Amino acid sequence: MMESRVMHPGSITIKPQGGLGNRMRAIDSALLIAKSTGKNIRVIWELTFELNCSFNKLFYLPEAIELHEYYVNRLFKSSSRFLYRNLRKAGIYLPLGFSLHLFDDDILNMKIENVDFVQLIGSEKAVFINTCNQFCKDTDSFKAFKPVAELQRIIDSYVQGFNSNTIGVHIRRKDNLRSIKHSPLEGFITLMKNEIKHKPETLFFFATDSEEVEKELLDIFNSRIITHKKLLDRNTEAGIQDALIDLFCLSRTKKIFGSHYSSYSEVAAQINNIDLIQVLQ
Numbered sequence: 001m002m003e004s005r006v007m008h009p010g011s012i013t014i015k016p017q018g019g020l021g022n023r024m025r026a027i028d029s030a031l032l033i034a035k036s037t038g039k040n041i042r043v044i045w046e047l048t049f050e051l052n053c054s055f056n057k058l059f060y061l062p063e064a065i066e067l068h069e070y071y072v073n074r075l076f077k078s079s080s081r082f083l084y085r086n087l088r089k090a091g092i093y094l095p096l097g098f099s100l101h102l103f104d105d106d107i108l109n110m111k112i113e114n115v116d117f118v119q120l121i122g123s124e125k126a127v128f129i130n131t132c133n134q135f136c137k138d139t140d141s142f143k144a145f146k147p148v149a150e151l152q153r154i155i156d157s158y159v160q161g162f163n164s165n166t167i168g169v170h171i172r173r174k175d176n177l178r179s180i181k182h183s184p185l186e187g188f189i190t191l192m193k194n195e196i197k198h199k200p201e202t203l204f205f206f207a208t209d210s211e212e213v214e215k216e217l218l219d220i221f222n223s224r225i226i227t228h229k230k231l232l233d234r235n236t237e238a239g240i241q242d243a244l245i246d247l248f249c250l251s252r253t254k255k256i257f258g259s260h261y262s263s264y265s266e267v268a269a270q271i272n273n274i275d276l277i278q279v280l281q
Helices: 020-037 074-089 106-110 117-122 149-159 176-182 185-198 211-224 235-251 261-270
Strands: 011-014 040-045 065-071 100-103 126-131 166-171 203-208 225-227 253-259 275-279
Touching: 011 020, 020 040, 020 117, 020 126, 020 235, 020 261, 100 117, 106 126, 106 253, 117 211, 149 235, 166 185, 166 211, 166 235, 185 211, 185 253, 185 275, 203 211, 203 235, 211 225, 235 261, 253 261, 261 275
Parallel strands: 011 040, 011 126, 040 065, 100 126, 166 203, 166 253, 203 225, 253 275
Antiparallel strands: none
């Protein structure tokens, strides 16, 4: 006999952290759980130096979401993280009025223990979640995220130039030290050359946060590379919109050669359930 679950309609308040990929996977997890439990969902969307763009400038707002936005400057963001961490160590939580608080370390530990987040969250009246992590996924993951018309037109214009073997390539650099260390450029070049060897018609949609890496790959693969000219600045609206265009173009390729420890690579593959081959050395 299946164990019955006690579900309280209640609400989920989620404060996603980090960049675009991190926030999408956190919100998507909450949406999936809300769908299963009948809870309302409230998203607190901070405009920060990591992602300084309104949600509505990126996506149509899903009906299930009540959105609250505000700007947080860099100094306040850094100090608030420090405050959260130390208050939690002391057993004190800043958000009041919630029966359950889940932060990054809680979620990571619970995932190791195979906790059923649907049951856990569904049994609570009011839940506060502050994370950059994915804690629920299924075949419908990320289907609620619909780019606004202006950005979707740009995405579609690139996809029209794809052939039957267009491969996505995402090389993360900048501040992601694990990706830089474990996903070297040479590994991507080897995979790309092998793909061309077996399928000479191969094209690549290429996304990166490094102008130097982009130039090097264009020098090697020239006309095989399709890339979106972008602003590499996450502290601007245009920079985040460009990141979204790259993300959804990657999702429309046949498969992705992606970076280790990059939520962006992972989300791009999950959007349309395509294969992700991480360069890992």
